[in-house]
Amino acid sequence: MAEPIIRLRGLSKNFSGVHAVQDLELDVLRGARHAVLGPNGAGKTTLFNLISGAEEVSSGTIELFGRDVTHLSAFRRARLGMARTFQSSRVLSGLNVEDNLYLAALGSHGGHLRILPSRSDRALRQLARETAERVALSGRLDSMASDLSHGERRQLEVGLAIASQPQLMLLDEPAAGLARAERQVLMDILLGFDRSVTLVLIEHDMEVALTVAERVSIMHHGRIVVEGTTAEIRSDQRVQDIYLGRENAA
Amino acid sequence: MSSYLMARRMAAVVVVGVVVLLPFIFSVYITSAIAVPTLWIGLCAVSLTFLSRYGGMISLAQTGLFGVAGLLTAALMVQAGWDPWAAALIGVLAATGVGLIFGALASSSTGTYFLMITLALAEISYYLFSAVPAFGLHEGINAVFPPAILGDPVLHPTGNYYFLLVICVLVYLFLRYLVRTPFGIALQGVRDDPDRMTSLGFNVRLHRMLIFAVGAAIAGIAGVLSAWNNTRISADSVSLAVTIVVLECAVIGGLFRLEGAWVGALVVTVLTTFGPSFTDRYATAIGIVFLAIVLISPGGLVGIWTWLDGRIRHWLESKPPAAPTPQAAPPPIGGD
Numbered sequence: 001m002a003e004p005i006i007r008l009r010g011l012s013k014n015f016s017g018v019h020a021v022q023d024l025e026l027d028v029l030r031g032a033r034h035a036v037l038g039p040n041g042a043g044k045t046t047l048f049n050l051i052s053g054a055e056e057v058s059s060g061t062i063e064l065f066g067r068d069v070t071h072l073s074a075f076r077r078a079r080l081g082m083a084r085t086f087q088s089s090r091v092l093s094g095l096n097v098e099d100n101l102y103l104a105a106l107g108s109h110g111g112h113l114r115i116l117p118s119r120s121d122r123a124l125r126q127l128a129r130e131t132a133e134r135v136a137l138s139g140r141l142d143s144m145a146s147d148l149s150h151g152e153r154r155q156l157e158v159g160l161a162i163a164s165q166p167q168l169m170l171l172d173e174p175a176a177g178l179a180r181a182e183r184q185v186l187m188d189i190l191l192g193f194d195r196s197v198t199l200v201l202i203e204h205d206m207e208v209a210l211t212v213a214e215r216v217s218i219m220h221h222g223r224i225v226v227e228g229t230t231a232e233i234r235s236d237q238r239v240q241d242i243y244l245g246r247e248n249a250a
Numbered sequence: 251m252s253s254y255l256m257a258r259r260m261a262a263v264v265v266v267g268v269v270v271l272l273p274f275i276f277s278v279y280i281t282s283a284i285a286v287p288t289l290w291i292g293l294c295a296v297s298l299t300f301l302s303r304y305g306g307m308i309s310l311a312q313t314g315l316f317g318v319a320g321l322l323t324a325a326l327m328v329q330a331g332w333d334p335w336a337a338a339l340i341g342v343l344a345a346t347g348v349g350l351i352f353g354a355l356a357s358s359s360t361g362t363y364f365l366m367i368t369l370a371l372a373e374i375s376y377y378l379f380s381a382v383p384a385f386g387l388h389e390g391i392n393a394v395f396p397p398a399i400l401g402d403p404v405l406h407p408t409g410n411y412y413f414l415l416v417i418c419v420l421v422y423l424f425l426r427y428l429v430r431t432p433f434g435i436a437l438q439g440v441r442d443d444p445d446r447m448t449s450l451g452f453n454v455r456l457h458r459m460l461i462f463a464v465g466a467a468i469a470g471i472a473g474v475l476s477a478w479n480n481t482r483i484s485a486d487s488v489s490l491a492v493t494i495v496v497l498e499c500a501v502i503g504g505l506f507r508l509e510g511a512w513v514g515a516l517v518v519t520v521l522t523t524f525g526p527s528f529t530d531r532y533a534t535a536i537g538i539v540f541l542a543i544v545l546i547s548p549g550g551l552v553g554i555w556t557w558l559d560g561r562i563r564h565w566l567e568s569k570p571p572a573a574p575t576p577q578a579a580p581p582p583i584g585g586d
Contacts, residue, residue: 052449078451090449092442095435104441106432107450113460115431232342 002030003066005168005198006051011060013046013222020046022222024060030167035213036202037233039242043222044202045087048170052084053077064168067229079108080202083166087173087202089153091160093146097137100145101128104163128163134192135159136185151182158189169193175208178219187211210234218242253559254566258559269415273408282407286479288519289414292512293421294472295499297465299511302500304429305442305461306360310493311368312469317488320473324391324483325384328406334397334478342470349466350459357458360444361453372493379485383536390484394477403479410479417475418512421468425508428464439459498536502543504550 006028009127013021019041028034036044048053051062053074062070083104092100105124106112132138135155140148145156154174161169174190175183183205190212203209208230209216216233218226220242226233233239273281277430323341326332332340356367379385386392392440395402401409426436437457439447444454477483486492495518503514518536525532547553 054445054449058320074448075451078449084449086446086449090443090446092439092446094442099435099438103436103447104450106436107447107452111432112436112452112457113433115428115433118432121432160446160450244564248253 002032004063005030005032005065006027006200007063008051009061009063011047011050011062011090013050013055014058018027019222021050021195024224026217026224028198028200030198032198032200033212033214034198034200036200036204036219037204037209037216042219044219045172046222047219048084048172048202052170078164081108081167083108083161083164083168084170085157085172085174087162087176089150089157091145091148091153091156093144096142096144097132097148097156097159098125098128098141101131101159101163103166104128104160105131105139108164108166115174127165131159131163134162134218135189150181151178151185152198153180154182155185155189158186166197167202168198171199173202173204174232175203175205183208186235254562278405278407281411282404282479283523284516284519286403286407286411286414288512288516289411289418290472290475290479291496291499291519292503292515293414293418294469294474294496295503295515296421296425296508296511297417297468297472298496299499299505299508300468301465302433302505303508304437304441305458305465307356307458307462308365308505309356309462309465310340310365310497311356311371311375312465313488313493314372314495315345315352315466315469316476316496317375317379317483317485318473318474319470320350320477320483320487321385321391321485322381323388323474324394324477327394328391329384334395338474341474342467343439345470345473346457346463346467349463349470350499350500352466353459353462357455357462361538369493373490376485376488379488386484388485390482390486391477392482392574394481394483396478400478403481407479411439414475414479417471421471422508425468433457433460498540502540502550504547504552506549507552507556510550510552517551 004027008024008026011021011024012019023074036047038044046055050053052074053069057070059069060070063078064077064082067080069080092103095103102124105127109120109124111118111120129138129141132141133160137152137155137159142150145153148156154177158164158171158174161171171190173216175186179184181205187208190199199212201209201212212229213230216228216230217224218233218239224240225242228236267308268275272285276285286468292578294312299308300314301309319341322344323337326337326340327334352368355371356364359367380388396410399409400413401407403410429438436447436452440452440454440457448454450516473483476487499514500511501514502517503510503512519537521536521539529535543550547557549556
């Protein structure tokens with residue numbers, strides 16, 4: 001049986017008395033396609049911020065790749081083999097597409113402080129161009145990221161995660177704001193990953209989430225309230241109650 | 251279009267020619283009072299422009315670092331009798347080291363907070379130099395002559411001018427090279443989105459700290475060259491007023507292009523040198539120029555030039571091609 005690539009135990013995060021994440025437990029197995037769903041304000045993005053190290057935990061532990069990383073800085077966690085995308089596109093707007101992807105590749109390969117030419121640069125540039133092709137941006141390599149359309153920025157956002165060749169990808173609403181055709185491009189990219197990459201995604205678009213994911217956790221008020229396969233989730237009454245707002249009334 | 255490009259190239263050749271032959275074209279006074287200060291003030295300003303353009307950090311600590319190198323070099327030369335080159339090397343290394351410390355202190359802040367921290371560091375430097383007798387207090391350290399091979403900086407400034415010019419060109423080329431290295435591209439990523447760069451595995455704080463040290467080394471070189479060319483330096487050389495002058499040069503020239511630092515330094519040097527002959531309120535004139543530039547063109551004078559150049563090119567490209575010259579009508583065949 002595959003070991004967990006993410007193991008969260010008793011994870012909590014408070015913001016001035018607001019419990020964004022409460023006593024959360026979660027295991028994600030290596031190679032899994034796992035979606036974290038829930039209504040707005042459920043604590044999904046905070047959960048990603050805690051896993052990636054962008055926010056410090058209030059209590060609990062985080063293990064990634066079998067190692068306790070609770071107090072490890074965000075950039076060191078990324079270097080372990082984790083990449084993430086953000087809810088709203090966070091591309092490097094003052095650089096062109098190729099340089100964006102080159103930096104993503106460089107980030108996981110080291111040599112960040114190098115000021116002399118190296119043989120590895122050619123390989124990293126090649127990886128950047130291959131990634132651009134994979135996310136359908138090979139025709140925009142020289143375009144500034146600030147000049148890309150919303151859909152292209154989302155593609156570049158995913159490209160940044162891919163170029164770092166991670167073992168674990170956290171995708172925060174990758175389909176947000178995409179047109180149908182752009183969403184199909186994104187789904188093709190996500191379905192094209194082999195099992196050496198574990199995918200965890202937050203997504204409001206159920207078509208994308210339930211097509212890509214095999215296992216789903218439903219978050220509500222900072223807790224995971226239901227977990228199961230996509231078939232189990234589709235038929236779970238509590239999930240329907242949460243999404244229809246009947247859960248609080250019950 | 252081609253005639254415009256030709257004229258543009260000609261203008262560039264003329265500018266480069268004037269810069270290269272300046273000591274032979276202009277008087278000793280112009281060389282020593284305008285050209286030489288433009289180069290070293292521009293060098294200090296380019297350290298600020300570089301940090302701003304590629305690191306997203308507007309630092310007001312550059313004059314403090316300028317002072318660390320200039321005053322230490324002067325003290326080692328005059329009080330300890332050191333060789334000028336060795337003293338300069340130690341001065342620049344000290345400024346780089348202090349820059350690392352300043353960078354470590356300021357690198358976790360951004361925007362206004364970064365600006366205020368670096369202003370505080372500049373003021374701490376000023377008050378420290380004002381209080382330590384080894385640095386000459388407000389009277390400063392005099393008789394800080396450059397190496398003999400460069401000649402007298404006041405009476406025979408040609409050697410110093412060319413030395414400064416070479417240093418400025420080397421610094422400019424180095425910075426242009428640096429921003430295309432992995433370190434430099436990552437620096438621009440840090441400028442655009444530090445959180446994104448962290449998520450890609452970059453140590454953002456280390457990057458900001460190191461680039462601050464690069465800026466410190468450049469400001470330090472400017473400090474040494476200032477001390478040599480003025481043959482003196484004091485705590486007042488790094489006061490708040492000088493900090494503002496350096497900021498004015500960077501903004502007037504343009505914070506988006508490295509060349510702007512020297513353009514701004516030239517404007518400010520000309521205004522401060524010749525302004526008093528026309529009016530006691532020349533500082534107001536500099537203030538008005540500064541204000542006008544900030545309001546009209548955030549990219550400074552270089553930004554105005556770039557905009558004009560773009561408009562002319564666009565206009566020339568969109569102009570319909572000239573109609574062929576009508577041929578003279580052939581003489582009628584035959585006659586009445």
